[in-house]
Amino acid sequence: MQWLNAIIQGVLLGGLYALLAAGLSLMFGVMRIVNLAHGALAMLAAYIGLVIVQGTGVSPFLAMVAVVPIMAGVGYLLQWGVFNRALRVGGLAPLLAAFGLAVVLTQLLQLKFTSDSQSLQTGSLSIASIQISDDISIGVLPLITFGVGVVVIAALQVFISKAPLGRAMRAASDDPETVPLMGIDNRQVYALSTAIALGTVGLAGMFLAVRGNFDPNYGQAMLIFAFEAVIIGGLGSLWGTLAGGMVLGVAQALGSQVNPSYGVLVGNLVFLAILAFRPSGLLPKAVTA
Amino acid sequence: MTQAVVHPHAKVKRATKSSWVGLAVIVVLLLVAPAVPYLVDKGTQGSLVTLFSLIVMATMWNLLAGYGGMLSVGQQAYIGIGAYALVYIADTVGIDPFMAVPIAVVIAGLISFPISFLAFRLTGGYFAIGTWVIAVVVMEIVQQVPALGGGIGVTFNGFSDLTPGRRIAYVYWLSLVGVALAVAVTYWIMRSRLGLGFTAIRDDATAAASLGVRVTRSKRFVFVVAAMGCGLAGAMIAANTLRVQPDSIFSVNYAVFMIFIVVIGGIGTIEGPIVGAVVFFALQQWLSDLGAWYLVILGLLAIVITLFLPRGLWGLLSGNGRIRLFPVGYRLVPPVAILDVTHEPAPATSEG
Numbered sequence: 001m002q003w004l005n006a007i008i009q010g011v012l013l014g015g016l017y018a019l020l021a022a023g024l025s026l027m028f029g030v031m032r033i034v035n036l037a038h039g040a041l042a043m044l045a046a047y048i049g050l051v052i053v054q055g056t057g058v059s060p061f062l063a064m065v066a067v068v069p070i071m072a073g074v075g076y077l078l079q080w081g082v083f084n085r086a087l088r089v090g091g092l093a094p095l096l097a098a099f100g101l102a103v104v105l106t107q108l109l110q111l112k113f114t115s116d117s118q119s120l121q122t123g124s125l126s127i128a129s130i131q132i133s134d135d136i137s138i139g140v141l142p143l144i145t146f147g148v149g150v151v152v153i154a155a156l157q158v159f160i161s162k163a164p165l166g167r168a169m170r171a172a173s174d175d176p177e178t179v180p181l182m183g184i185d186n187r188q189v190y191a192l193s194t195a196i197a198l199g200t201v202g203l204a205g206m207f208l209a210v211r212g213n214f215d216p217n218y219g220q221a222m223l224i225f226a227f228e229a230v231i232i233g234g235l236g237s238l239w240g241t242l243a244g245g246m247v248l249g250v251a252q253a254l255g256s257q258v259n260p261s262y263g264v265l266v267g268n269l270v271f272l273a274i275l276a277f278r279p280s281g282l283l284p285k286a287v288t289a
Numbered sequence: 290m291t292q293a294v295v296h297p298h299a300k301v302k303r304a305t306k307s308s309w310v311g312l313a314v315i316v317v318l319l320l321v322a323p324a325v326p327y328l329v330d331k332g333t334q335g336s337l338v339t340l341f342s343l344i345v346m347a348t349m350w351n352l353l354a355g356y357g358g359m360l361s362v363g364q365q366a367y368i369g370i371g372a373y374a375l376v377y378i379a380d381t382v383g384i385d386p387f388m389a390v391p392i393a394v395v396i397a398g399l400i401s402f403p404i405s406f407l408a409f410r411l412t413g414g415y416f417a418i419g420t421w422v423i424a425v426v427v428m429e430i431v432q433q434v435p436a437l438g439g440g441i442g443v444t445f446n447g448f449s450d451l452t453p454g455r456r457i458a459y460v461y462w463l464s465l466v467g468v469a470l471a472v473a474v475t476y477w478i479m480r481s482r483l484g485l486g487f488t489a490i491r492d493d494a495t496a497a498a499s500l501g502v503r504v505t506r507s508k509r510f511v512f513v514v515a516a517m518g519c520g521l522a523g524a525m526i527a528a529n530t531l532r533v534q535p536d537s538i539f540s541v542n543y544a545v546f547m548i549f550i551v552v553i554g555g556i557g558t559i560e561g562p563i564v565g566a567v568v569f570f571a572l573q574q575w576l577s578d579l580g581a582w583y584l585v586i587l588g589l590l591a592i593v594i595t596l597f598l599p600r601g602l603w604g605l606l607s608g609n610g611r612i613r614l615f616p617v618g619y620r621l622v623p624p625v626a627i628l629d630v631t632h633e634p635a636p637a638t639s640e641g
Contacts, residue, residue, distance in 0.1 A: 034414020036362070085596045095360050095414050096552055096595045103545050104588035107581045220541075224425065227418040231411070265429040268422060272407060275419070279410040 001135035003257065008138060010253030014229070014246030015146030016211065020204040021226035021241045022152055023197035029160075029236060030169045030193040033083060033094045037102035039223030040109075041198060045071050045205030046214050047109055050118055060120040060210050068202040075198030079191040087190070102220065109216035117213035126210070145207045149245075152200055153238045159196075169193050228271040234281025243282055303480075303616045307607075311614025322465055326458035334461045335529055340570045341464040342525045343550060345471040347562035349518035350547035352475050355557035356487045357511045360413070363420030364519045365543040366404075366427040367397040371520030372527035372538045373437055379447035381436070386447035390463065390524045397520025398513050405512045409505065421541065428539035442534035445527055460528045467521050472615075474514065475559055479617040483507055488618075545584070552591045555601025559615040564603045 020042060027035050035041075045067050052063040082101065086094040128140040160166040172179045172189045179186055208214055208222060225248060233244025248267050255266025274281065326334055346364065353359045374393035379386040404423055411419040432440045448456045478484055486507050489497035498504050527533050546569065554565020569587065576583035594601055607613070 028414070032413070034417065036414065036417065082592065082596065089596060089599055091599075092354060092358070092360050092556070093595050093599065095417060096548065097592050098414075099362070099417075099545075099548060100552075100588045100592040100595065103549075104585050104592070107584045107588065111581050111585070224418065224422055227415070228422065231415065231419075235415070261433075265426070265433075268426045268429065271422060272426065275407050275410050 001133065003254070005136045006253040006257045007250050008136065009142070010250030011246045012138070012142040012146045013249030013253065014242065014244075015149035015249075016142075016204070016207055017222075017225050017229040017245035017248055018242040019145070019149035019152055019200065019207060020222055021229045021245060022149075022156060022238065023200040023204070024223075024226055025230055025236075025238060025241055026156065026197040026200070027194060030173045031083070031087065031094075031190050032173075033087070033098065035197070036095060036098040036223075037105060038201060038226065039219030039221070040102040040105040040216075041071070041074070041201050041219070042205035042208060042222065043109055043214065043216055043219035044074070044105055045202040046120070046209035046219075047113055047118075047216075049120060049206045049209055050113075053120055060122055060206060064203060064206045067206055068199045071202030071205075072195040072199040075194040075196075075201075076191050078198070079194040080187070083194065084187045084190060106216050106220065113216065115215050115217065117215050118209075119213050120206070120209040122210050141210065145211065148203060148207065150242065152203065153242055156196075156200070157238050165189070165192060225267070228267065232271060232274050232281060234284035237281070237283050240281055240283035247282065301619050303619060305613055305616060307612040308614060308616040314614070319469065323462065326461050331454060331457045334457045336570075336574075338457075338461055338464045338525060338529045340566060341468040342522045342529070343546060343566040343570060344468050344563055345522040345525070346519055346543065346547045347550040347554070347566050348471050348475050348559070349515040349522070351551045351556060351559075351562045352478070352511055352518070353515045354548075355551060355561070356479065356484070356491070357508050358491060359508060359512065360417045360548075361408075361420040361515075362417045362541065362544045362548075363408075363422070363424035364515065364547060365539050365541060366420075366424035367401060367516040367519035368523035368526065368543050369424075369428065369431065369533075369535070369539040370397045370400055370516075371523030372533045373431060373443070373523075374520070375524040375527050376443050376445045376447070376533055377437065380443070380445065386528065387459075387463065389447070390467075390521070390528070393524045394517045394520045397523070398517040401513050401516030402509075404516075405509050408512070409509070421544070424539060424541070424544075428535050431539070432535050438533075440535060442532065442538075445531045445533065448528070448531070457529075460525070463528065464525045467525055471518050471521065472559065472563070474518075476615050476617065478511070478514070479559065479615075483510065484617060487511075549587050549591045551601075552594055553587070553601055555603030556599075558600075558603050558607075559617065560607070561601050561603040564606070565601065568602060 020038070024035060024038050027033050048070055049060060049063045049067045052058065052066055053060055056063075078101075082097050083094060086097040122141065125141055129137040130140065130143075131137045160169060168179070168184050168189045169192075171182070172184070172186050172193075176186050179189070205219070208218070226245075229245035229248050230241050231244065232247050233240030233242065248270065251270040252263045252267040256263035258266075325337065329337075346368065350361065350364060353361050353364075371393045374396040375386070375389050378384050378389040378392050382389075384392065408416060408420050408423060431437050437443060448459070451459065479487070486497065486502040489500065489502050490504055490507065494504055523538065526538070550565035550569045551562050552565070553568055554563065555561025572587060573583055576586060579586075598605065
């Protein structure tokens, strides 16, 4: 029964990875930018949340109401200030700019907040759980995180396929030369896409922060897991990313069950195995994002 | 670029006047550099070894990204493999440390070959994070091996019968040979057929493939060479610091260093990583009192250069490539001097 418990915890963890990966997929889908600063930006969100919670004493969940729009604004400015220009330079420039940004952001957070671990307290919620049997209990917080991950992915999926801006995003992705002929400014579409992506990063960063301890470098470690979720699930599929996150989470939980120091390693090996034997992922291109 | 009708008396040249000057500078440097251990103290020699290791890893990263279009964030895997292989072969197997270095380099190359098949499943930014994951996995595996000191690491005892002064001099000479080899191999690759192939791949991979350029094979060759170079850098670091710890030798900071060095110096040129390494090293020493601020300043510099000066400092110094210390391109010298058509390997412009 311990194994079943590990699987359930792993599935819930996968929701968090998918939540973090959603923004990564969105930016890649629209602009072909792999945002190497994604994890560092999640930590920026976590520290903004920390400042709000410590300054006002509100609950972390209320702080999210402020963190998400702040991060969306950061994304909008970042696209106009850095990425649109990097896209024009072309080649490796967007990747290099994102990488530079990741290092600068992580170092700045370290200078301001030190590399000591921080945490956001959620009071009684952090220990609340639903007891299913003697061995199996589901934490309320992981369940909420998982639910938010699913809702965000579903909302993005609907938005991209139905909303006018979503349509423009798909068009800018498919044919960036033709879109301006229709009177749409690609750069503005890109800026709004990055704003939405960083809004989801804001949520992901806050859920990372309430889940446990975090420090400025924690985000980049999580970026690796988010990326693995994307590849395991299959590029270009948001639901695939959720499936990939769950596979990765279960692999890590089962690995930890064998030996606490094996968790991350087993997850990484599962990722490499998928890369070797099923490089298009579990759900390749089910729905394009 | 000028449309030139090739006159029967037109010639294709590779070297320019500046490259003969460059050759003279390199010859002088190679004559003076070996005498350095007789002239400066141990600490300075140690710093020079660090600088040389930075030049080696930046040159290798440039070969991967600048010429091959493969942005790797995982070269620290081979730095660590080179360092661990040196310590294991010299201390446990008992081979002479100076013989152990080339063996360590070969081991790094051998391990990178199967890894390339995994990494090449991905392109662009996903290749970048994929190589990073592989580096993390290599570290996690090393941490599980008791013979390699597990999570604690190992101390290098191969030089314990040498006096400290003699040891650092030997390590300095070893590193000097290493850095000269790394630059020479890169120069040779870029002047060869393979280098011409890379220029073609960069301009249009599909067209290059249709003309018979073996795209994947060329990339795999460079991937393995870059791994060997980083293995060499790792062996140099281990011989210099005498201590190998998994967390630090596999640190992603090495990837940060090489990327910043190449971007600041000038991606896609042989001179760029050398200039960048010197600038990076000088800034690191100069800003050392500021602690982590030096990485912030370097990172901002790298972003600004990426966006506004894609050819880097060397592009600025050389007048956008008019000065070439290492002539790897072709120049058409027409009988009428005003026409100058250049065909020069420059930064990769397309991903993957």
